[in-house]
Amino acid sequence: MTTTxxxxxxxxxxxxxxxxxxxxVYAGSADDLRDxxxxxxxxxxxxxxxxKHFRGRHDLVLIQFETLALGELLRWEVSRGGEVFPHLYAPLPTQKVVAVCDLQLGIDGVPMLPKEFAAC
Known part of the structure; x- marks a missing residue:
């Protein structure tokens, strides 16, 4: 499965x-390594x-990558509720980062998306 x-x-x-x-390189979280x-x-x-996965976590960053920069090891696979998610079958090279931003918790305890990512 591919996407544009x-x-x-x-x-x-x-x-x-x-x-x-x-x-x-970012080798992945414990969940990434397990999967x-x-x-x-x-x-x-x-x-x-x-x-679903980060409620209550105050120590997070959001990292943005261009899909084309990740190459053929980026795959689009059916996951949660039949939704298609991107999965990378390789470590993430830090030099391919487009942007990194700290995430802040909302009043509900869920990390909020920063305004600068709204257009992505």
């Missing part, structure tokens, strides 16, 4: 991202991803 979407996003902890920046691929989201999938 321009950007994909990864949510991770600030500490994990700092480690990735030092090494040049054998890095879980990514499209812009419109982020609210659901944040609510």
């Amino acid at each position: 979407r321009q950007f994909v996003f990864k949510v991770t902890t600030r500490a994990a991202w700092k480690t990735a920046c030092r090494s040049g 054998g691929y890095i879980h990514l989201s499209l812009r419109e999938q982020l609210p659901g991803t944040l609510a």
Whole structure:
């Protein structure tokens, strides 16, 4: 399955991202490593991803990548509720990042998308 979407996003902890920046690659979270691929989201999938997996977490960053930069190891697979999600079957190279932004918690405890990502 393929898509023509321009950007994909990864949510991770600030500490994990700092480690990735030092090494040049983000190898993935414990869930990513368990599943054998890095879980990514499209812009419109982020609210659901944040609510389901990151409620109450205040130590997060949102990382934006261009889909074309990730190459053939980026796959589009059916996941939650029949929805198609991007999965990367390789570490994320930090030099391919378009943008990184800290996430703040909303009053409901769900991390909020920053305004600068609204157009993505």
